[in-house]
Amino acid sequence: MRIAIVGAGSIGLAVAWRAAQAGAEVVVHDPDPGSGASRVAAGMIAPVTEAHYGEEALGPFMAESADAWPGFARELEAASGLQVGFRDVPTLVVGVEDGDRAEIERQAELYRFTARNVEALSPRAARKVEPLLSHRVRGGVLAPEDRAVDPRAVHTALLAAVERAGVMLRCKGVDDLGALDADQVVIAAGCGSAEFIGAGGGALRGAESALWTLPVRTVRGVVLRLRAVGAQPVPRTTVRGYVKGHSVYIVTRENGEVVVGATSDERGFDRLTGTAGAVHDLLRRSIELVPEIAEYHLEEVSVGFRPGTPDNLPLIGRLDERTIAATGHYRNGIALIPATAAAVAALLGGEEGAAPAAFDPLRFGRTRAGASPDPDLNAAGGATTQEEDS
Ligand SMILES: Cc1cc2nc3c(=O)[nH]c(=O)nc-3n(C[C@H](O)[C@H](O)[C@H](O)COP(=O)(O)OP(=O)(O)OC[C@H]3O[C@@H](n4cnc5c(N)ncnc54)[C@H](O)[C@@H]3O)c2cc1C
Incomplete structure (x- = not known):
């Protein structure tokens, strides 16, 4: 079988890898592989602390993917000969004021519904787990x-x-899916997934031969990369917290990189506006939780675009007999790599219903290309933009 994958972010590549392992002839199309959210993300695999009210349908898939990650990481390291920096360290969620504490207690009620391990901690117990926490926590x-x-x-x-598995990478954008020479097409173009219009639209053509598009919206996020200098200590856990009602997270890598994130807004593909304020807010909040961060070197400010959907759930499933969607992963596209790749590989193998019904890419009906988004769709689910996000 010949498979064309549109998008060489981590979702498209993981699908390509699985499809090639199953014996398919795979071509991945992308004008700039890795230019999307996949190289900006913090990398949290967080079925518990990424649980949000209104997104309960995501829970089992997040859990499945999180459980698959250790094996997926080992297999990918063996197949590529490269390390992927998987860290089995716990996540702490802390607050500095009574209001923050109340917010955490509210969140913790939801965390407990995930049926995974969650422990309440006193300030002293929290500092025992993470000695770099501020005494104000x-x-x-x-x-x-x-x-x-x-x-x-x-x-x-x-x-x-994917290169070792024989996948071909074509560094060219796609706008007309119908022009791709393949038996099956997978749309994994992140925030570009809404844009296959105006050039035939091939597989997205509806019964009445109209053109249709996927309901993917762009949710911008700023994230910082810092580095401890010399013998400076770094957090040994992932720290998430609320500081005067605003959230922030701190993710530490084995190599000493410390990621602080993230903002969230819907200003489209704007890489510049508001970054100074974002840097200021993220640094101030993270330093309130972990004062040591003030001593680190600020290496990078990056801006990425999360592919969101009207109900914040991904779009994974068949659009028609030739086309599969694997996009709309919003805040959780890294966490969901193993489960998405497995589900899409199963769909390609002819297994109907391999992806959860809640992720059906046609659940909003077919959206006419070029039409302004349906306001009712945007009101559905928890699509409201939070000020800070993962
Ligand atoms: C600040 C920030 C922090 C995040 N933190 C986390 C986190 O901690 N944990 C987590 O799980 N997730 C996190 N995410 C979300 C995660 O990054 C995304 O959900 C995920 O990377 C989406 O992957 P993707 O492969 O679908 O898309 P992308 O990585 O965006 O890749 C899409 C690719 O498609 C290509 N493309 C676009 N249009 C076309 C076209 N017409 N033809 C061909 N190719 C095309 C692009 O060039 C790009 O390479 C974060 C995101 C941001 C922005």
Whole structure:
């Protein structure tokens, strides 16, 4: 079988890798592989601390993917010969004021619905788990099963693994799916997934031969990369917290990189506006939780675009007999790599219903290309933009 994959982010590459392993002839199309969210992300694999009200349908798939990550990381490292920075360290969620503490308690109720391990911690117990926490921290919760991976290392390893598996990479954009010479097409173009219009639209053509598009929206996020200098200590856990009602997270890599994130807004593909304020807010909040961060070297400010959907759930499934969607992963596209790749590989293998029904890419009906988004769709689910996000 000949498979064309549109998009060489981590989702497209992981699908390509699985499809090639199953014996398919795979071509991945992307004008700039790795230019999307996959190399900006923090890398949290967080079925507990990424649980949000209104997104309960995501829970089992997040859990399945998180559980698959250790084996997926080992297999990818063996296939690529490269490390992916998977870290089995717990996540702490802490607050500095009474209001923050109340917010964490509210969140913890939802965390407990994930049926995974969650422990309430006193301030002293929290500092025992993470000695770098500020003395102002008022306690919080521990999610021992939320983990993290280095998304840049994962993307680099996937590139190497697909090459070794015989996948061809074509550095050219696609706008007309109908023009692709393939038996099956997978749309994995992140925030570009809404844009296959105006040039035939091939497989997205509806019964009445109209053109249709996927309901993917762009949710911008700023994230910082810092580095401890010399013998400076770094957090040994992932720290998430609320500071005067605003959230922030701190993810540490084995190599000493410390990622602080992230903002969230819907200003489209704007890489510049508002970054100064974002840097200021993220640094101030992270330093309130972990004062040592003020001593680190600020290496990078990056801006990425999360592919969101009207109900914040991904779009994974068949659009028609030739086309599959694997996009819309919003805040959780790194966490969901293993489960998405497995589900799409099964769909390609003819297994109907391999992806959860809640992720059906046609659940919003067919959206006419070029039409303004349906306001009712945007009101559905929890699509409201939060000020800070993962
Ligand atoms: C600041 C920030 C922090 C995040 N933190 C986390 C986190 O901690 N944990 C987590 O799980 N997720 C996180 N995410 C979300 C995660 O990064 C995304 O959900 C995930 O990377 C989406 O991967 P993707 O492969 O679908 O898309 P992308 O990585 O965006 O890749 C899409 C690719 O498609 C290509 N493309 C676009 N249009 C076309 C076209 N017409 N033809 C061909 N190719 C095309 C692009 O060039 C790009 O390479 C974060 C995101 C951001 C922005």
